[in-house]
Amino acid sequence: NAGVTQTPKFRILKIGQSMTLQCAQDMNHNYMYWYRQDPGMGLKLIYYSVGAGITDKGEVPNGYNVSRSTTEDFPLRLELAAPSQTSVYFCASSSSQERSYNQPQHFGDGTRLSIL
Amino acid sequence: KQEVTQIPAALSVPEGENLVLNCSFTDSAIYNLQWFRQDPGKGLTSLLLIQSSQREQTSGRLNASLDKSSGRSTLYIAASQPGDSATYLCAVRGGATNKLIFGTGTLLAVQP
Numbered sequence: 001n002a003g004v005t006q007t008p009k010f011r012i013l014k015i016g017q018s019m020t021l022q023c024a025q026d027m028n029h030n031y032m033y034w035y036r037q038d039p040g041m042g043l044k045l046i047y048y049s050v051g052a053g054i055t056d057k058g059e060v061p062n063g064y065n066v067s068r069s070t071t072e073d074f075p076l077r078l079e080l081a082a083p084s085q086t087s088v089y090f091c092a093s094s095s096s097q098e099r100s101y102n103q104p105q106h107f108g109d110g111t112r113l114s115i116l
Numbered sequence: 117k118q119e120v121t122q123i124p125a126a127l128s129v130p131e132g133e134n135l136v137l138n139c140s141f142t143d144s145a146i147y148n149l150q151w152f153r154q155d156p157g158k159g160l161t162s163l164l165l166i167q168s169s170q171r172e173q174t175s176g177r178l179n180a181s182l183d184k185s186s187g188r189s190t191l192y193i194a195a196s197q198p199g200d201s202a203t204y205l206c207a208v209r210g211g212a213t214n215k216l217i218f219g220t221g222t223l224l225a226v227q228p
Contacts, residue, residue, distance in 0.1 A: 042205060
């Protein structure tokens, strides 16, 4: 009953370091998403993917990169960490079956990232 | 540009009260509106999804309504319990981007 799994749960980085946030889902969903949530704010879409090999930018993509080599995994990479990237990162997935826009998104528990 | 607003930002009620959370959006061209619950340190749990053609959805003590023309949705929680304490987020899908656009949430505290 895993659903969407994110690792790590917490991380502290120094400015300029790089890291990859991992996301995996076991529901055979084609659609996957990365969001960030800043304190007191709603979620903002960073990148999304509609299937393996296909990714596209969301609302706030600068400073991030993604890849989608398999249906299950959708890692998010920070190349040069900056203090402005301190946030909670959520991965989500949804089904691409008929009327996919009416399918609910399923979320992981998040990765809490601090850049110091 | 779609903007989603939730009022109030925080709400504290005694156990047993019925309460209403509000969500408003600026672009009525939406596919659906979703209500989520977020517990501290956790991800989002989908509570209700209302399609654009629907007026309301119900799940247990929760009832969500949608008025597309006025750009409003409400989440009604009946007979509130301390376990209902969480942040409630609404999100709309559709408009120019066809992506989920989130409100900033309402932090609910139900006092025993």
